[in-house]
Amino acid sequence: MSSSEDDIPLVRANGRANASTKSPATNGDLDPGMSVRFGPVQDKDVDMKDADAPAKRKSRASIDKKKSYTEPESSEDDQPLSKRRRTSVKHEDPESDDDVPLALNGRKLPKASETAIGEESDSDVPIERKLTAQKKKIEKRAEKVASLARKPSASKAKPVATTKKAVNGVKKEPADDKSSVKKVKAEPASLKKVKAKVKAESEDAEDGEEEYRWWDDPTKGDGTKKWTTLEHNGVVFPPPYEPLPKNVKLKYDGVPVVLHPEAEEVAGFFGSMLNSTHNVENPVFQKNFFMDFKDILKKTGGAKDSKGNKVDIKEFGKCDFKPIFEYYDAQREEKRNLPAAEKKRLKAEKDEQEAPYMTCTWDGRQQKVGNFRVEPPSLFRGRGEHPKTGRVKTRVQPEQVTINIGKEAKVPPPPPGHKWKEVKHDQEGTWLAMWQENINGNYKYVMLAANSDVKGQSDYKKFEKARELKKHIDKIRKDYTKNMKNDLMVERQKATAVYLIDKFALRAGNEKGEDEAETVGCCSLKYENITLKPPQTVVFDFLGKDSIRFYDEVMVDPQVFKNLKIFKKAPKKNGDEIFDRLTTSALNKHLQNYMPGLTAKVFRTYNASFTMSELLKEMKASGTIPEKIKAYNDANRRVAILCNHKRTVGAAHANQMEKMSERIKGLRLEKWRLRMQMLDLEPSLKKKKGASFFELDEDLTPEWVKEYQAFKVEEATQKITKKFEKDNEKLVADGEKAMKALELTERLSTVKDLEKKYAKENKTGKVEAEGRGPTVEKIEGSIKKLEQRIDAMLLQAQDKEDNKEVALGTSKINYIDPRLTVVFSKKFNVPIEKFFSKALREKFEWAIKSVEEDWEF
Incomplete structure (x- = not known):
């Protein structure tokens, strides 16, 4: 009888794999299952040479998968596990969006020092060490709950x-x-x-x-049929392209050129976004844009100068898009400066035009439609380091759009002169329209809005599935702990993968095609993505979902460390898969033996929700509403750390921190001015309090002070001008005459006074007391209030810095059951508005209305 290589006992496949070894000691006071990324790791990487290593594993070719009308909510590829060794297979990531963000295929990962992740704050060390015992306690509690539930x-x-x-x-x-x-x-x-x-x-x-x-309604959502009757009005297409004015041209080598409207539109895509430097200065973005731009030039007859002579556009560096940028930037500025009443009128007109598309009738009930607008043509950006960033997203025509609607319903008419690609009556689909975009060949779907019944049911089922997992988690953990010593390599890999997914919230992961980036997850981890540091530390370093770098140093179970060492044995090398006997679909099929519908991603939801529910049970939130909110946020942060919810540091983070720092410096300058006003009232204070009390902080240099003063003058000018314009709009709306410009000039006289005051202070080094009836006591009271503001802002800045890598919003919205937030809100009398925005309150209406404070996850 033939057998697959997966069934070869581990003893035969890996020589000394089952030889007994002593369990290495733990690192410091951290236990397996916790991150040590901020802690010391002294040992060097394990040398992976082994004389008894098995035969070299061969890479398996990527398998192209045909696109279909598959329901977009279906997440798993059910291809069977191949009966041969392999290191890669292409299948879709169940947790990715249509625009799976990618990095260049085969690119080397940056060194840890080249990124902000894991580099800066070590403030998490105390909380992680403190939470080690708490995590063990929560896992013990999970076993007890599972046992009771069964x-x-x-x-x-x-x-x-x-x-x-x-x-x-x-x-x-x-x-x-x-x-x-x-x-x-x-x-x-x-x-x-x-x-x-x-x-x-x-x-x-x-x-x-x-x-x-x-x-x-217990009958809702049963079976595969999603609707009986469905009516809607189709989709909204973007407006046609409006050519640039004749005096606005792309310049090539200093010469203005005339382009066909189609080519001019594409030049406008690039020109309009010159202020987005992280895109337009990206060499990959430039290369991809210019490649597509030249193709469109070739197709449309090329470029010509003002005399009709052909201009051969060959070099990107000779293209000058500034005239186009200036035109579009002026248009944006003009739109921003429109009076509020005009903005309101234009919005009302747009809403009236789009109103028929905003809702549909689903089984006789009105439901809001989500993204009913077809995406306009533009340059593709992608997330992370996408290899196709800068490519031209072409205009979607009605001939590319498939409509899904009820058989008895009236089919919405396409734009004049066009027709739909197809009209379907797919009652198992929850989409209203779909088309295929040209960049990655992905299908785009028009779906119902987040606050619709159908979307709400999807969220509800997701969290109910996580609640169901709590009844089986103890058995799953017991089985994978046992199978990590299994004689069969495939079983040992399976157990190790489930351990990593459960303990460290890794996504399952699938390999990408040649035109996609090496974004990976657990099952598709490569040799170079894992570094082993004895006795039991593992360093993960890879590009995960959205091409966000996942970098973490974690303590693992000794047997897991041993297994990973085996999985990395020679002849494996860079590019080979760690779990070469495992695919995501095979892993998920294994998990479904424990519970119907269980997949790897359910563990993230379960662990976050169960952890939060345990923390809430122990919580004693008291004091003011802000203090209670802080208690909730602290619990949320613990969940994010315990469940390894990371986020990349945003591009704007450094800028935001700098702005906060400048604001704090401004408050410190105002504090100094108040002290100088005390001295103006009572000069003898200089002797009483000492000269140093009245000295300006060293970092508040004369140059910086002048910049700050200029900022304050500009800020005051804008404030007065906006107030004047708003007052005028109100007068006109009430049928009265608008104020003349002279009124604004008079109001701005206070700004002139402020400038004179600053100039005098800079010249004399003295600050005159301000306000009505100023006294030293009043000024001291003002200083005290200012110091409280400074302290609060310093704390806010520290919180922002500490949380820059912890995805609190992700935990609260996507992984923590929203009913737990509702329970906290009701139990401690905190308005739900403090946790959920209006959009989220609509999305989680089912959670807000379905539970009371005694509900348990």
């Missing part, structure tokens, strides 16, 4: 009577066994509350449409 008493609890009619005209299902034993006992009371609340809300809505609480 007890017969939980599933055999007395069901809720099904004879009574429920809120939405459907029968209630028996008590949900997704909660713990404790929750089942409390269910009748909470159910009573929900029913009473629903009844009250339905009575309030008698005059209008009755609120549809789909989260209380």
Whole structure:
């Protein structure tokens, strides 16, 4: 009987792999499962040479996958695991967007010193060490919860009577066994509350449409059919291109050139974004743009000078886009400076034109549509270091768009002179329209808005699946711990991968094609992405989702360290996969043996939500609302650290920190001015308090002071001018005469006084006391308030710096069950608006309305 190489026992495949070894000691006071990226790691990398290494593993060729009308929500590629050794296979990343951000294929990763990640603050060391014990405690609690949830008493609890009619005209299902034993006992009371609340809300809505609480409807979402009837009005196409004025031209080698409108539009894409330096100064962006620009020039007849002579555009460096930029920048400025009333009128006109596209009728109910506008043509940017950045995104025509609509519904007419590519009636799809973009060949979908029933159900199912995982987590952890010593290589790799996904929140990951970047996850980790440092430290360094660098030093279980050492044995080298017997689809199929629908990404949601729920149980939030919010944010930060939720440091971070620093310096200068005013009132204070008390801080140089004063003058000018314009708009709106320019001149006289005051202070070195009836006591009170502001701003700046690599927003919105935030809000009487914006409150309406403060994850 034939057998696959995956079934070769590890003893045969790897020589001394199962030889007994002593467990190395832990590093310091950190335990396996925690990051040590800020802590000392002294040992050098392990030398991976081994005389008894198995035969060299061959790379497997990338498999191209045909595009289809596959439902965009389906996440996994179900290709079977090939019966041969391999190091790469192409399949789609279940957690990526359409525009999967990529880096150059095969590019070398930067050194840690070349990035902001892991380089600056060491402020996380205390909290990580402190949280080590807390993480172990939470994992122990998870085992207990899973054990309790599986007890017969939980599933055999007395069901809720099904004879009574429920809120939405459907029968209630028996008590949900997704909660713990404790929750089942409390269910009748909470159910009573929900029913009473629903009844009250339905009575309030008698005059209008009755609120549809789909989260209380157990029949919704069953099966694959998503809708019965669907009506909508199609999509909104961008307006046609408006040619540039005749006096605005691209210059080539100093000569203005005439272009075909299609080529001129593409030149305008680049010219209009000259202020986006990180794009237009990127050599890859320039190269890709110029390649496409030359192709379009060739197709449209090239460029000509004012006399009609042909101009051969060959060198990007000779192209001058400044005239185009200046034109578009002036247009943007003109739009910004429009009166508020005019902006309001234009917005109202646009809303009126787009109103028919903003909603659809889904099974007889009005639902908001999300992205009903077709993307306009532009230059593709991508995220991270995308190899196709700068390519031209062509204009989407109706002939490329497929409409999905009910059979009985009226098909929306395409723009005059055009027709749709196809009209479908796909009741298993939740998309309304789709087209294929030209950059990566990805399909773009028009979907319902985030606050629609369908999208809400998707979020609800996601978090319910994570709640279901809590009943199986102990068995999964027990099994992967056991299988990390399995004789079969494939089983050992599988167990190690699940450990890394569970403990360090790694994404599953899939290899990309040749025209894509090496963005990887756990299953597609390459030899060079892992460095081993004895006794049990692993350094991860790779480009993850969105081409964001994942860099972390972590303590792992001794057996995991041993396994990774085996998986890296020669003849493996750079470019070879660590988990060469494993694919994402194979891993997810393995996980589904524990629980239907379980995939690698559910662990991120479960770990974040369960951790937050445990932290909330121990929380004693008190004091003012800001203090309670801080307690919540501290818990959120702990979740982000415990669950390894990283983010890249934003391009604007340094600029924001610099602005905060300048503001703090400004407050310190104002503090000095107040002290000098005290001296103006009572010169004898110089002897009492000492000359040093009245000295200006060294970093507040005369040059900086003058710059700050100029800033204050400009700020005051803008403030007065804007107030004048706003007052005038209000007068005109009320049918009264607008004020004359002379009024503005009079108002600006205070700015002139301010300039004179600063000039006098700089000349004399003295500051005259200001305000009505100034006294030393009043000024001292003002100084005290100013010092409090300085302290608060310093704390704010420190928080911003400390959190620059911790994705608090990501945790709160995507991974922590929103019902936990609602529980905190209700339990500690903090308005939900403090945690969720208006858009998020609409998105998580189901969470806000479905739980009370006694709900448990």
